[in-house]
Amino acid sequence: MTLSRHNIFSRIADSDDYFIVNLLTGNADILSADQARQVREERITDTEEFTAKGYLSDEAEETRLFRRRYADFIDARDKDEVQLFFVPWYSCNFSCSYCYQEGYSNVHTTPGSEVVDAFFAYITKEFAGRKKYITVFGGEPLLPGNAYRAVVVRLLDKARESGLETAFVTNGYSLADYVDVLKAYAIREVQVTLDGVGDVHDMRRPLKGGGATFHKIAQGIDRALDAGITINLRVVVDKENLAGLTDLARFAIARGWTKHPKFKTQLGRNYELHYCQTDQGKLLTRIEMYQELYTLIQVHPEILQFHKPAFSIAKFLFENGSLPSPLYDSCPGTKTEWAFDYSGAIYSCTATVGKKEEALGTYYPFVTRNADRIGQWEERDVTSIAECTSCNLRLACGGGCASVASNRTGRIQSPDCRPVKELLEIGLSTYFVKELA
Ligand code: SF4
Ligand code: SF4
Known part of the structure; x- marks a missing residue:
C-alpha cells in the first residue's frame, strides 16, 4: 500500500x-x-x-x-445537456475597455431567415435525441431597432417550435426594452454583466462613443426579475475593479436582488484570450484573483451573500457535504458545447467563435465538418494530455481550457493548469474553518 x-x-x-x-x-x-x-x-x-x-x-x-x-x-457526459451558442452578429453598442472581440470584423448586417432555419435544421439532425438548449451570444444580441428585434423573435419562435429553451448573454443595456418579448418564451436565463457600481462600471463598459450604462442595466435587471426571468449576473474582474466588489454586493443586497429566487451570480476573470489586452498589467492570474477575493471576504463577508466563490471544489463540498464526481475533462467544447455564427460557420465554443481559422465546419450554405480537428477536440481530456496523466490534481482540474492551452502552446492536447491545491487552501479556510458563509 x-x-x-x-x-x-x-x-x-x-x-x-x-x-x-x-x-x-x-x-x-x-x-x-x-x-x-x-x-x-x-x-x-x-x-x-x-x-x-x-x-x-x-x-x-x-x-x-x-x-x-x-x-x-x-x-454521464453523453447523456448531458448540450449548450448551443448562436451568434446572430458581432455588432455591439458598447466599447468595453477589455473587449476580446474588438479585433473582429464588425459587419453591420442581420442574418436572413434562411441562415436561422439552416441552424435549426442542423442542430435538430446533429443533436437528435440529446437534451439541448440555445444561448444567443454576440456581439450584443439584444440591440435596439426593429431589424435586430425581428431576428431575436425569429430565433425564439424557432426554438419554441423545436421545444428548446433559450438563454441570452447580453450587456443588458436594452434588456428592459426586450423583457416584454422575452417573457412570452421559455427563457433559461439572461446573463448580464456589471463590473461594479456607477462609475466603476461605466469606465469599463461605456456606450460606443461614450455614455454611462450602469443605471439602465440595473433597471433592466429589475424588470427582468419582476417578469420572472432568471438573471445570471456576471462580474468581470481584474486589478482595477476587484475591490469594488464590496460595493456591488451591497448594491445588489439593497436592491433586493440577492434574495430573489431567480438571481444568481458568476465571477469572470479578465484575461487575454483572443486579442492582446491593451493593459496586461491590470490582469489577475486565476490564483491572484481568488487570493485577493479571499482577503476581501474576510473584511467584507457580506460579499458571500452576493457571490460564493467555488475555490475549486471547496464550495461544492461545503454545500453538498460530499465531493463532486471526478472531473476527467473540464472543457465542454465539442462535447457538450458548440458555437455557430451568422456566417454559417461552426466552432467549438465561445472562446473560438468568430476566429475563422479555428472553424470546425459549416452548417450553411452547405454542411461540412473538419473531422480531424473535431477529433482533436473530442479526444482532449486528462487521459490524453501527456502532462495531466501523472498529475495528482487531474480529477479536480480536468485539464483546463483547450483554447487557452492551445493559444499558449499551439497544441490542443496541452494543459491549462488550475491552481487546485492553492484554491483548496483558501476555500476550505473560508467555508470550513472561518465559517464565513
Ligand atoms: S476551450 Fe475553453 S472556453 Fe471553450 S469550451 Fe473549452 S474550457 Fe470553455
Ligand atoms: S494541473 Fe495541469 S497537469 Fe494537472 S491536470 Fe490540470 S492541466 Fe493537467
Whole structure:
C-alpha cells in the first residue's frame, strides 16, 4: 500500500490544520498537524482508515477504479445537456475597455431567415435525441431597432417550435426594452454583466462613443426579475475593479436582488484570450484573483451573500457535504458545447467563435465538418494530455481550457493548469474553518 496518486494534500490557509482530498474515491478529511506529518513522511499509523478511504491504495486496484470512473464520466457526459451558442452578429453598442472581440470584423448586417432555419435544421439532425438548449451570444444580441428585434423573435419562435429553451448573454443595456418579448418564451436565463457600481462600471463598459450604462442595466435587471426571468449576473474582474466588489454586493443586497429566487451570480476573470489586452498589467492570474477575493471576504463577508466563490471544489463540498464526481475533462467544447455564427460557420465554443481559422465546419450554405480537428477536440481530456496523466490534481482540474492551452502552446492536447491545491487552501479556510458563509 502506498499513498494514492490522486491525493491532494496541503495546509489550510491561516490554520494549523491540513486537508487531504481524493476525488477518485470521493473522500476528504481535515488532518491534524501530527497526521499531516505522517502523510509527509509516508509513515501512516492509522492505515485502516487511510486504506478504507483510498488515501493509501494498491496501484493496480487504483488503476482499475480510475478506468471504471472514467467510463462513468463518459456515460454521464453523453447523456448531458448540450449548450448551443448562436451568434446572430458581432455588432455591439458598447466599447468595453477589455473587449476580446474588438479585433473582429464588425459587419453591420442581420442574418436572413434562411441562415436561422439552416441552424435549426442542423442542430435538430446533429443533436437528435440529446437534451439541448440555445444561448444567443454576440456581439450584443439584444440591440435596439426593429431589424435586430425581428431576428431575436425569429430565433425564439424557432426554438419554441423545436421545444428548446433559450438563454441570452447580453450587456443588458436594452434588456428592459426586450423583457416584454422575452417573457412570452421559455427563457433559461439572461446573463448580464456589471463590473461594479456607477462609475466603476461605466469606465469599463461605456456606450460606443461614450455614455454611462450602469443605471439602465440595473433597471433592466429589475424588470427582468419582476417578469420572472432568471438573471445570471456576471462580474468581470481584474486589478482595477476587484475591490469594488464590496460595493456591488451591497448594491445588489439593497436592491433586493440577492434574495430573489431567480438571481444568481458568476465571477469572470479578465484575461487575454483572443486579442492582446491593451493593459496586461491590470490582469489577475486565476490564483491572484481568488487570493485577493479571499482577503476581501474576510473584511467584507457580506460579499458571500452576493457571490460564493467555488475555490475549486471547496464550495461544492461545503454545500453538498460530499465531493463532486471526478472531473476527467473540464472543457465542454465539442462535447457538450458548440458555437455557430451568422456566417454559417461552426466552432467549438465561445472562446473560438468568430476566429475563422479555428472553424470546425459549416452548417450553411452547405454542411461540412473538419473531422480531424473535431477529433482533436473530442479526444482532449486528462487521459490524453501527456502532462495531466501523472498529475495528482487531474480529477479536480480536468485539464483546463483547450483554447487557452492551445493559444499558449499551439497544441490542443496541452494543459491549462488550475491552481487546485492553492484554491483548496483558501476555500476550505473560508467555508470550513472561518465559517464565513
Ligand atoms: S476551450 Fe475553453 S472556453 Fe471553450 S469550451 Fe473549452 S474550457 Fe470553455
Ligand atoms: S492541466 Fe495541469 S494541473 Fe490540470 S491536470 Fe493537467 S497537469 Fe494537472
